[in-house]
Amino acid sequence: MSPRITFATAARVLRQIRRDHRTLALIVVVPPVLLTLFKYVFYGQEETFNRVAPPMVGLFPFISMFLVTSIAMLRERTTGTLERLMSLPLAKLDLLLGYGIAFAALAVVQATVTALVAFGLLGLDSQGPAWLIVLLAVANALLGMALGLFVSAFAQTEFQAAQFMPAFVLPQILLCGLLIDREQMARGLELLSNLLPLTYAYDALARATADDLGRQLVVDVAVVGGAIVLALLLGATTLRRRTT
Amino acid sequence: MSAKPSLAIRDLRVRRGGTLVLPGVSVEIQPGIVTGLLGPSGSGKTTLMRAIVGVQIVESGEVTVLGAPAGSPENRRRVGYVTQAPSVYGDLTVRENLHYFSRVLGVPTARIEEAVTVVDLSGHEDQVVRTLSGGERSRVSLASALLGEPDVLVLDEPTVGLDPVLRRDLWRTFHALAEEGAALLVSSHVMDEAERCDELILMREGRIVATGSPGELRSRTGQDDLEDAFLALAEAA
Numbered sequence: 001m002s003p004r005i006t007f008a009t010a011a012r013v014l015r016q017i018r019r020d021h022r023t024l025a026l027i028v029v030v031p032p033v034l035l036t037l038f039k040y041v042f043y044g045q046e047e048t049f050n051r052v053a054p055p056m057v058g059l060f061p062f063i064s065m066f067l068v069t070s071i072a073m074l075r076e077r078t079t080g081t082l083e084r085l086m087s088l089p090l091a092k093l094d095l096l097l098g099y100g101i102a103f104a105a106l107a108v109v110q111a112t113v114t115a116l117v118a119f120g121l122l123g124l125d126s127q128g129p130a131w132l133i134v135l136l137a138v139a140n141a142l143l144g145m146a147l148g149l150f151v152s153a154f155a156q157t158e159f160q161a162a163q164f165m166p167a168f169v170l171p172q173i174l175l176c177g178l179l180i181d182r183e184q185m186a187r188g189l190e191l192l193s194n195l196l197p198l199t200y201a202y203d204a205l206a207r208a209t210a211d212d213l214g215r216q217l218v219v220d221v222a223v224v225g226g227a228i229v230l231a232l233l234l235g236a237t238t239l240r241r242r243t244t
Numbered sequence: 245m246s247a248k249p250s251l252a253i254r255d256l257r258v259r260r261g262g263t264l265v266l267p268g269v270s271v272e273i274q275p276g277i278v279t280g281l282l283g284p285s286g287s288g289k290t291t292l293m294r295a296i297v298g299v300q301i302v303e304s305g306e307v308t309v310l311g312a313p314a315g316s317p318e319n320r321r322r323v324g325y326v327t328q329a330p331s332v333y334g335d336l337t338v339r340e341n342l343h344y345f346s347r348v349l350g351v352p353t354a355r356i357e358e359a360v361t362v363v364d365l366s367g368h369e370d371q372v373v374r375t376l377s378g379g380e381r382s383r384v385s386l387a388s389a390l391l392g393e394p395d396v397l398v399l400d401e402p403t404v405g406l407d408p409v410l411r412r413d414l415w416r417t418f419h420a421l422a423e424e425g426a427a428l429l430v431s432s433h434v435m436d437e438a439e440r441c442d443e444l445i446l447m448r449e450g451r452i453v454a455t456g457s458p459g460e461l462r463s464r465t466g467q468d469d470l471e472d473a474f475l476a477l478a479e480a481a
Binding site for chain 1 (some may be wrong): 462
């Protein structure tokens with residue numbers, strides 16, 4: 001691999017997104033709007049808002065980047081640009097890291113804007129540091145990107161790719177502990193949630209929110225990091241130089 | 245021919261979805277000339293080209309390009325490939341597309357202007373590719389392949405849908421590139437393009453029916469028209 005190609009790929013991906021004003025606007029505007037909606041749905045229940053909103057700031061990038069990456073990579077496959085790249089002196093890692101850098105940069109913008117709106121305008125009060133939540137949001141963006149990249153190999157159309165969001169992402173959000181403590185779930189679901197990467201992403205965010213910056217937070221972050229690497233490796237196996 | 249072939253294919257067998265698309269193809273392609281790969285659609289032209297570029301899973305056989313196995317890392321810099329459907333980013337401008345591919349190839353950005361001029365897209369550099377016509381899009385794809393000044397250039401139906409003037413100009417470009425020493429393999433399903441090639445490979449149902457220059461094929465079959473020559477060869481095979 002070469003840094004020249006990796007960064008050229010990241011710049012190219014960002015240029016494509018920058019040209020798509022509507023997607024860009026949706027990525028940046030939708031999370032703060034949803035958080036605002038959330039605040040007024042739970043109007044008067046400050047405690048609930050303060051407990052659930054910070055993790056949500058960190059989970060939006062996971063969802064956005066999963067969707068954007070799975071469709072962007074599907075397009076690379078269907079328009080033949082992936083085949084062209086595979087016939088050029090580009091290492092698979094250049095492509096994966098290029099996408100990673102681009103979407104991490106996008107996640108920084110998304111999470112920063114969301115955090116500014118939440119903590120500034122909506123009066124969100126978290127015990128832990130806001131910057132840590134933004135940082136965890138970027139890690140979650142990378143997790144979403146890596147998973148999106150992997151599952152895009154199993155979609156033939158953009159319709160299918162879009163349906164992977166409810167199929168892969170919603171169950172993880174239901175089971176991660178955001179809606180209800182995992183201990184209160186049926187035992188089978190609790191065990192299942194132990195296997196899902198978003199569980200650890202949420203746990204890290206919940207700990208950061210509660211200012212519980214101990215060893216368990218480090219373990220959570222390590223698991224998320226491991227899941228990113230694993231998903232990227234799985235994603236790399238779906239990038240084939242030779243196809244039928 | 246005495247020169248070392250740019251490309252040597254021996255007993256190439258390719259199976260796609262259970263069917264034997266190429267049942268055992270052997271052929272050589274020389275540098276410095278334009279070789280035409282002619283045959284009806286579905287005759288295996290694209291599969292053969294994909295095998296040469298190294299993106300096709302092959303069952304058996306040898307494909308040697310510039311002395312190395314097809315698709316080897318050193319070849320990925322020296323072999324240019326233009327697919328039938330333009331494989332460029334529709335949401336980027338012409339320049340942005342070429343800039344990205346020039347960075348991937350590691351060639352100076354000055355090559356971008358040269359490539360744009362060769363495919364006659366000057367003035368369209370800052371246009372988003374999606375807004376171009378089909379013919380223009382395929383020329384962006386061609387320009388991307390020319391950036392690296394490849395020693396082997398594989399072009400899958402590059403002149404489909406282009407106006408006659410541009411088609412003539414592109415064929416001149418192909419011959420100019422060949423004169424500089426590159427090996428060009430150009431596929432087409434229209435026989436009138438065969439006339440523009442130095443050498444021809446005629447394919448039918450995955451097999452090579454005949455090879456030779458247009459003149460040789462005409463005299464071998466006693467036909468004046470290459471289309472008739474192709475028919476005679478296909479029926480004899």
